Amino acid sequence: MLKIATWNVNSIKQREAACAAWLKQAAPDVLCLQELKCQTEGFPRGTFEDLGYNCAVLGQKSFNGVAILSKHPIDETITALPGDASDEQARYIEAAISLPGGGAIRAASIYAPNGNPAPSEKFDYKLAWLARLKAHAQTLLAYEEALALAGDYNIIPRAADVYNPAAWAEDALFRLESRAAFRRILHLGLTDAVMACDSRAGQYTFWDYQAGAWQKDQGLRIDHILLSPQALARLASAGIDRKPRSWDKPSDHTPVLVSLDL
DNA sequence: ATGGTAGCTGGGCTA
Numbered sequence: 001m002l003k004i005a006t007w008n009v010n011s012i013k014q015r016e017a018a019c020a021a022w023l024k025q026a027a028p029d030v031l032c033l034q035e036l037k038c039q040t041e042g043f044p045r046g047t048f049e050d051l052g053y054n055c056a057v058l059g060q061k062s063f064n065g066v067a068i069l070s071k072h073p074i075d076e077t078i079t080a081l082p083g084d085a086s087d088e089q090a091r092y093i094e095a096a097i098s099l100p101g102g103g104a105i106r107a108a109s110i111y112a113p114n115g116n117p118a119p120s121e122k123f124d125y126k127l128a129w130l131a132r133l134k135a136h137a138q139t140l141l142a143y144e145e146a147l148a149l150a151g152d153y154n155i156i157p158r159a160a161d162v163y164n165p166a167a168w169a170e171d172a173l174f175r176l177e178s179r180a181a182f183r184r185i186l187h188l189g190l191t192d193a194v195m196a197c198d199s200r201a202g203q204y205t206f207w208d209y210q211a212g213a214w215q216k217d218q219g220l221r222i223d224h225i226l227l228s229p230q231a232l233a234r235l236a237s238a239g240i241d242r243k244p245r246s247w248d249k250p251s252d253h254t255p256v257l258v259s260l261d262l
Numbered sequence: 263a264t265g266g267t268a269g270c271t272g273g274g275c276t277a
Contacts, residue, residue, distance in 0.1 A: 037269065
């Protein structure tokens with residue numbers, strides 16, 4: 001069984017120990033990380049290599065930053081989302097991974113822009129970035145491989161994925177433009193793995209640090225794993241591990257996980 | 263009620 005996970009850690013330096021602890025207990029084959037908030041050279045590579053993971057890292061000073069950890073060999077890495085050579089934000093990394101027995105899977109770690117306030121230049125950047133992601137996803141789907149696009153999409157797909165939809169109607173995470181952009185990506189032929197297994201409301205992946213959001217379970221489902229048809233055909237289970245959000249000094253996000261029969 | 267928290271950085275931005 002191949003386990004692929006995604007986790008926005010909100011600073012890998014603050015979350016290095018938690019990340020190592022979670023890797024030991026959940027033992028994913030692949031972990032996509034977002035919001036490293038460190039430069040590539042500052043990534044605590046040794047900690048993860050000691051646990052048996054290869055690391056592909058795209059860092060940036062202060063903000064953003066994405067990585068892919070893999071127990072299996074990483075053959076090829078792409079460190080930019082095509083479509084805008086002037087975009088310097090570290091929000092996308094993709095790896096082709098060889099599996100034991102001769103198979104392979106392609107995985108991307110995605111950190112989509114937040115986009116608030118909306119409307120604004122930030123919101124325009126979010127929508128443009130999502131359009132680039134759609135174009136690239138179309139390219140990848142043409143390979144007809146097992147593919148997982150995993151990460152923090154900063155999009156609440158449905159009203160059932162937010163504790164108070166009315167309060168979030170004008171937020172960049174829930175605006176119709178954002179949800180439409182997400183839906184256009186799905187319509188290429190990708191499947192939201194958690195929804196494919198269980199479409200109930202309240203499967204949150206993020207709880208704000210403020211106002212006791214975690215204690216009141218006032219969360220959002222904004223972290224997603226999208227699968228190609230070849231990966232979906234092998235989907236065994238998908239879910240959210242809430243435990244790390246309850247730990248001391250947590251990230252505001254918690255991991256999302258899929259198991260594939262590969 | 264224009265707060266409240268966290269991280270990076272060294273004042274303000276991002277989320």
